[in-house]
Amino acid sequence: MRADPSILHVDLDAFFAAVEQRDKPSLRGKPVVVGGIGLRGVVSTASYEARKYGVRSAMSTAEARSRCPHAAYLWPRFEVYRATSQAVMAQMRALSPLVEPLSLDEAFVDLSAAGLHDLTVDDVQAIADDLKDAIKEASGGLTASVGAGTSKLIAKIASDLDKPDGVVVVPPGTEAEFLAPMQVTVIPGVGPATAQRLSMAGVRTVADLQLLDEDELIRQVGSAHGTSLHRLAVAADDRPVVSDRETKSVSIEDTFETDIIDRSLLTAISERMAHRVAERLRKAQLSGRTVTVKTRMHDFTTHTRSSTLAGPTDDPRVVARVARRLLDDSDISGGIRLLGVGVSSLADWIQDDLFTESEADEAAEAAVDLPEVPVRPRERDTGYHPGQDVTHPTYGAGWVWGAGRGRVTVRFETPETRGPIRTFALEDPELTKLKHPSADDSEEPAD
């Protein structure tokens, strides 16, 4: 807990929806819902107009549609949000070098790191007001809500109290009484499961929590969580603002419109995902030792299988083969609704001098003890197989999702965007087959 309210928490209001309204004037003043708008999508952000109808983040889009059928439903445009986010973060960095982004629309700022500001409550209020103006200017009209206090905890909670477009500065010394009447769920880290356990111990408000014995709390919620909660309840929080946090894992996952049972299709999808993950690793100059495959069953139970290599890799072929082996070990009977591939135990890509790139990859792969990988069987008479690359004059590059009964279904997508899915006749002359890397042994390293 610091002496001055030097920590700001800045939160852009209904960020994705606000960007869409900024860019499409016809949407201004109207309900806008951004998120997955397919069969199994959920809401990322609802504009304030849509919230009036009870639409909330994380709600299924199906439910949102029934609550607010006349809203505009939009896929997210992450590239646009990222660019806007950077412009906003730049305004914060102009205030202080110590800025910790939590997501595209949220960040902490430690004003004391600048050494320039007077930090009375009134000064901080003025700084926050000016920052909001600067953000609006830099972002093309977006509003932000700002909380300020002597810690991250207080700043974060404060920014939520006067949304949208508000500023709340909590005076030093008033933190514990500020928190006391609130529900325990205002404390970041207390979600439904923890709230339920606390409730069984008679704890519903922070005031209740302040009175609970630490050992009792640890019994209820575990050692790490209990210790930190016991301190946060009395606003004892000296966590620093950290401007550059290391990435710990990189992953891709996809929920399918309908459950998939076909193993060869899943293998093809896992291979795509492995390549996209490896590409993102390379762009970030990272490599990793642990490959994880995630599956979610029809009943929403979720399983992970992971395997750790002897050394880090960013080779798409290595990631793909380990992922494939893990998928082969996974139970997919009954079909799965989600598949994911991730890499963790990350290292900086710059390899140490002991290995060349290829030696390191060989060493990594040697440790995997891969079984013989049969070439994926072709669908007997369609001439296509899942995962095969194709191209089309209208839709561009795509890949085969499935084939049969005289039809072939193609998914047109790039590493960045998910494109349409289209079905063609097998003999459609506009659909051109391309060589698929994994279906061709010449690109595979020898086992």
Next chain:
DNA sequence: TCTGGGGTCCTAGGACCC
């Protein structure tokens, strides 16, 4: 018409080593 996608952190058990 249930339940996204990208992450972080924690726990617990087993293997293995000292």
Next chain:
DNA sequence: TCTGGGGTCCTAGGACCC
């Protein structure tokens, strides 16, 4: 022959956040 503890690494699952 019997009973140990601590530390680290790996794996699987779960809670939580935006």
